[in-house]
Amino acid sequence: MPLYISNQPARRGCFSAPQDRQIPVLIHSNELQMQHRDFPQRFDMSCLMADAFELTNTGKHDVQYPLIPSNCYGIVFQFTGRLISAQFCGMNTSVRILRLAPGSSAFVVRLRPGTMNGLTGELAQDHMDRTSALESMLPYAAEWMQLVCGGESFHERTVIVHQYFKKYFPNAGTAVPDRLKKILEIIDREKGTCRVTELADHSQCSERYLGNLFQKHVGCAPKLFCEIMQMQYSLDEILRNRPKSLAQVAVRYGYFDQPHMNRIYHKLLGRTASEMRLYAEVQRAREVASFI
Secondary structure, three states: OOOOOOOOOOOOOOOOOOOOOOOOOOOOOOOOEEEEEEOOOOOOOOOOEEEEEEEEOOOOOOEEEEEOOOOOEEEEEEEOOOEEEEEEEOOOOOOEEEEEOOOOEEEEEEEOOOOHHHHHOOOHHHHOOOEEEHHHOOOOHHHHHHHHHHOOOHHHHHHHHHHHHHHHOOOOHHHOOHHHHHHHHHHHHOOOOOOHHHHHHHHOOOHHHHHHHHHHHOOOOHHHHHHHHHHHHHHHHHHHHOOOOHHHHHHHOOOOOHHHHHHHHHHHHOOOHHHHHHHHHHHHHHHHHOOO
16 A cells, blocks of 8 residues: 655745756667657757657567657657658647557657747647647648658758758747746746646736636646646656655655555556556566576
């Protein structure tokens, strides 16, 4: 039975000092080759581009890779020797499965929350938990798709994506409303442990206005956005460090207790925190076994 810690969450409302931006969590898979690059603040398009990664199935069987809920939008290119598909994915609030056939690859670029309007001119809420053909979303997409999938390496594909955004959307990242940008920075710094009332008070606006701002530019309600951010940070520690005490992780990341964390995990991931830790341990065991 989980250890009960407290009937109060970690202290909120005392906003802390800035820190490095959080990059969405990637699940490690021993069945796929993975390359990854994040884009720190010194990168000229970091206001738009969060990170990029590429998965390649070198095995003989189909692999289903889980993309866990993220605050980012995504562009997914799938290809073998030729382009299979290219999709624009809105913010996802549940696990999305990416299927890779033997010999195929997926190149994914994730974009910062709040940048949807600057890219497409459309409401972010209209694309939450949805995928659309890339050609219907962005200009000159057909030519761009061929260039990306024709790239000879992960690095070259990353450069092609950067050049495209810099040419056609140089101000998309900076077009985020100032009020929203400050709120997003606070939520990131606080690892999602923010109350909507406190965010509204800090921004000198009503909760209703804040909710409309998030629906339009981010895609979801601010409470759900915070829950996903909180899950991302706590899950990162569980997968990276495999802690013995999940109760301590729960309190550290602002949950009331471990059962509270499990409820949020099950809502977003379909699994409890304990099951996610077990998954990490199994993956680690497979990785060690491959070297024996």
